[in-house]
Amino acid sequence: MGKDKVTEEYGSLLFTDKVMQERLPKPTYKELRQVIDEGKPLDLDIANEVAHAMKDWALEKGATHFAHWFQPLTGITSEKHDSFITPKSDGTVLMSFSGKELVQGEPDASSFPSGGLRATFEARGYTAWDPTSPAFIKDEVLCIPTAFISYTGEALDKKTPLLRSQVALATQAKRVLKLFGREPKRVFTTIGPEQEYFLIKEEDYEKRPDLVLTGRTLFGCEPVKGQELEEHYFGTIRPTVNEFMKEVDDELWKLGVPAKTKHNEVAPSQHELAPIFEQGSLAVDDNLLTMEKLKLLATRHGLACLEHEKPFEYVNGSGKHNNWSICADDKNLLEPGDKPSENLQFLVFLAALVAAVDEHADLLRMSVASAGNDHRLGANEAPPAIISVFLGDELDAIVEALINKEEPEDHGSERMDLGVPALPSVLRDNTDRNRTSPFAFTGNKFEFRMCGSQQNLSDPNVVLNTAVAEQCDRFATKLEGVSEEEFTTVALRWVRHTLRDHQRVIFEGNGYSEEWEAEAERRGLPNLKSTPDALPVIVDPKTVEFYGKYHVLDEAELHARYVSKAEQYAKLLNIEANTMVYMARSLYMPALSDFSGDLATAVATKAEIGIESPAEKDLVKMVTDGITAISAAAADLEAKNTETQALEDPQAQCNSYRDVVIPAMETLRAAVDGMEKVCGADYWPVPTYNEMLFWV
Ligand code: ADP
Numbered sequence: 001m002g003k004d005k006v007t008e009e010y011g012s013l014l015f016t017d018k019v020m021q022e023r024l025p026k027p028t029y030k031e032l033r034q035v036i037d038e039g040k041p042l043d044l045d046i047a048n049e050v051a052h053a054m055k056d057w058a059l060e061k062g063a064t065h066f067a068h069w070f071q072p073l074t075g076i077t078s079e080k081h082d083s084f085i086t087p088k089s090d091g092t093v094l095m096s097f098s099g100k101e102l103v104q105g106e107p108d109a110s111s112f113p114s115g116g117l118r119a120t121f122e123a124r125g126y127t128a129w130d131p132t133s134p135a136f137i138k139d140e141v142l143c144i145p146t147a148f149i150s151y152t153g154e155a156l157d158k159k160t161p162l163l164r165s166q167v168a169l170a171t172q173a174k175r176v177l178k179l180f181g182r183e184p185k186r187v188f189t190t191i192g193p194e195q196e197y198f199l200i201k202e203e204d205y206e207k208r209p210d211l212v213l214t215g216r217t218l219f220g221c222e223p224v225k226g227q228e229l230e231e232h233y234f235g236t237i238r239p240t241v242n243e244f245m246k247e248v249d250d251e252l253w254k255l256g257v258p259a260k261t262k263h264n265e266v267a268p269s270q271h272e273l274a275p276i277f278e279q280g281s282l283a284v285d286d287n288l289l290t291m292e293k294l295k296l297l298a299t300r301h302g303l304a305c306l307e308h309e310k311p312f313e314y315v316n317g318s319g320k321h322n323n324w325s326i327c328a329d330d331k332n333l334l335e336p337g338d339k340p341s342e343n344l345q346f347l348v349f350l351a352a353l354v355a356a357v358d359e360h361a362d363l364l365r366m367s368v369a370s371a372g373n374d375h376r377l378g379a380n381e382a383p384p385a386i387i388s389v390f391l392g393d394e395l396d397a398i399v400e401a402l403i404n405k406e407e408p409e410d411h412g413s414e415r416m417d418l419g420v421p422a423l424p425s426v427l428r429d430n431t432d433r434n435r436t437s438p439f440a441f442t443g444n445k446f447e448f449r450m451c452g453s454q455q456n457l458s459d460p461n462v463v464l465n466t467a468v469a470e471q472c473d474r475f476a477t478k479l480e481g482v483s484e485e486e487f488t489t490v491a492l493r494w495v496r497h498t499l500r501d502h503q504r505v506i507f508e509g510n511g512y513s514e515e516w517e518a519e520a521e522r523r524g525l526p527n528l529k530s531t532p533d534a535l536p537v538i539v540d541p542k543t544v545e546f547y548g549k550y551h552v553l554d555e556a557e558l559h560a561r562y563v564s565k566a567e568q569y570a571k572l573l574n575i576e577a578n579t580m581v582y583m584a585r586s587l588y589m590p591a592l593s594d595f596s597g598d599l600a601t602a603v604a605t606k607a608e609i610g611i612e613s614p615a616e617k618d619l620v621k622m623v624t625d626g627i628t629a630i631s632a633a634a635a636d637l638e639a640k641n642t643e644t645q646a647l648e649d650p651q652a653q654c655n656s657y658r659d660v661v662i663p664a665m666e667t668l669r670a671a672v673d674g675m676e677k678v679c680g681a682d683y684w685p686v687p688t689y690n691e692m693l694f695w696v
């Protein structure tokens with residue numbers, strides 16, 4: 001890379017604030033800024049001017065098309081490209097792009113999952129420009145981040161509820177801050193998602209129908225070596241991988257995605273990319289772009305990037321840590337601060353978070369539930385399925401002290417001495433990390449570690465934002481109207497009571513241990529082990545009321561999300577079951593048949609010249625029995641999958657996948673994996689774990 005190519009190219013494919021300033025008339029720029037920063041409604045005249053400037057900029061960068069870029073309930077991104085051309089009567093074309101085209105698009109919504117929200121006769125949905133996420137150019141297409149909504153206004157995507165939850169949080173947090181004498185212009189969340197992924201050779205990937213069709217290996221016996229030597233984590237990055245990572249960085253930087261850290265992860269062939277945190281919904285968009293770039297660019301290096309939560313049994317799976325905080329203008333509200341008054345404000349937000357996580361633990365768990373993530377959570381490599389909060393020694397001690405203190409008398413300032421001055425310096429250097437905790441305080445932010453690697457981060461952040469908004473609402477409602485003299489006392493009492501009422505969710509110990517599972521049960525914490533267990537939470541009356549109150553999702557929208565999530569789970573497992581049956585019959589059985597057939601021939605030939613080979617003979621028998629077992633297990637899986645497919649009730653169907661189909665899949669896998677251990681390598685039809693995971 002030449003001299004400071006990075007600063008030159010950074011954000012060159014992004015319609016940045018700087019570009020807007022340069023290209024928009026001053027008043028237009030000012031108004032647009034208000035739309036972006038303060039959520040002011042957008043005027044069509046402004047949109048027209050922005051569209052014009054955007055088009056000119058995009059054409060200069062070589063773009064020929066534009067697309068509304070959106071996030072249907074599948075979680076991945078969608079786009080339909082429209083060219084800028086408008087033919088003229090003289091046979092030439094004009095490149096045009098109007099404000100209306102910028103603001104609103106009309107993709108045919110009928111093929112996206114809607115959970116029944118949108119009957120086919122009203123198949124039209126529309127996309128609406130999200131001006132808080134800048135437009136960017138990808139493969140000569142000007143991409144405009146948008147929300148995807150039905151004609152009757154229901155959210156059909158992941159982004160809409162996220163934006164709504166951000167509004168709810170900003171509104172309620174501003175009420176809290178006002179009580180502390182602060183009136184920030186903007187209150188927003190910050191998110192830094194750490195993305196894990198695997199890289200294997202593309203030629204291996206292409207030979208594994210399970211990886212191609214489902215993203216994970218459905219078969220494969222334990223590799224002779226796993227991650228036990230702990231040599232991969234932070235190990236030297238291999239040249240091929242390094243070349244790939246460099247290109248990813250370059251491409252992301254051009255798009256203004258602040259990719260920062262890259263390293264090898266715990267499992268062999270596993271890696272991580274972490275960006276610098278950004279405003280919440282923008283960080284989610286950028287994470288989606290990152291996932292797309294990782295996948296696409298890998299193939300240029302002869303690699304395949306696996307973003308599934310559990311591509312390989314026997315080694316760690318991949319997650320995505322959601323680092324989360326709230327910011328008021330440029331001040332991080334989870335920064336403990338130096339002054340006692342700021343400490344009190346910090347304690348209010350801290351207590352709000354603890355309460356938020358406790359009250360909506362089931363919803364938070366649900367927000368990360370997926371067939372893929374079910375392989376990870378609770379498997380001693382990722383947090384357990386039980387939600388708890390880790391505060392670290394110092395903060396935990398302060399919380400304990402606060403809770404155990406008797407009811408304060410009305411001497412506000414005196415109360416502030418309850419160990420609170422000890423906060424700032426200790427906390428800032430807090431390096432205590434508990435990797436087993438699903439929700440950990442890490443100095444000046446919380447880290448939610450349950451998210452799956454291939455998941456769109458909107459869902460968990462919708463829960464977090466709304467749950468914290470609810471607590472802020474409660475605090476503000478209680479404190480508004482309290483006299484200035486009493487404020488500190490009453491506020492501190494609220495903190496104490498809130499922490500006391502929700503102390504059960506605070507856990508500093510080892511989240512992997514069996515004792516914790518038992519302890520959590522005693523504490524009454526939910527333990528939703530699988531996706532089907534977690535699904536009903538979406539439509540629980542408590543959820544409907546909670547989301548309804550803050551205008552994040554209404555009952556119909558929640559029902560749709562439930563249906564869509566259940567469908568996704570069932571469809572995915574159906575594909576996995578089908579793929580297994582297909583691979584068993586068309587790959588493994590023929591290979592084993594060849595192997596045992598050749599062996600049998602060898603045994604017979606040897607016998608003809610008087611040489612007995614009992615070992616080979618036994619092997620022929622063993623493999624023949626193996627073929628029989630595989631055949632039976634495949635037939636059984638096929639039958640159970642068919643029965644499960646026929647179930648009409650979505651919950652019953654998901655339960656049946658979990659209780660009936662998954663065990664049948666495990667039986668088939670065990671039969672095949674057992675044979676992999678004895679079959680000749682030349683006969684084995686697909687690359688093995690040994691080959692795929694240790695490819696250099
Ligand atoms: P780890 O030890 O978990 O790898 P790091 O200190 O490297 O943690 O940070 C991980 C992520 O947290 C990074 O993406 C970083 O940008 C993000 N982060 C840091 N501060 C904040 C914040 N205030 N809000 C949200 N994310 C943050």
Ligand code: MG
Pocket residue numbers: 194321447
């Ligand atoms: Mg982390």
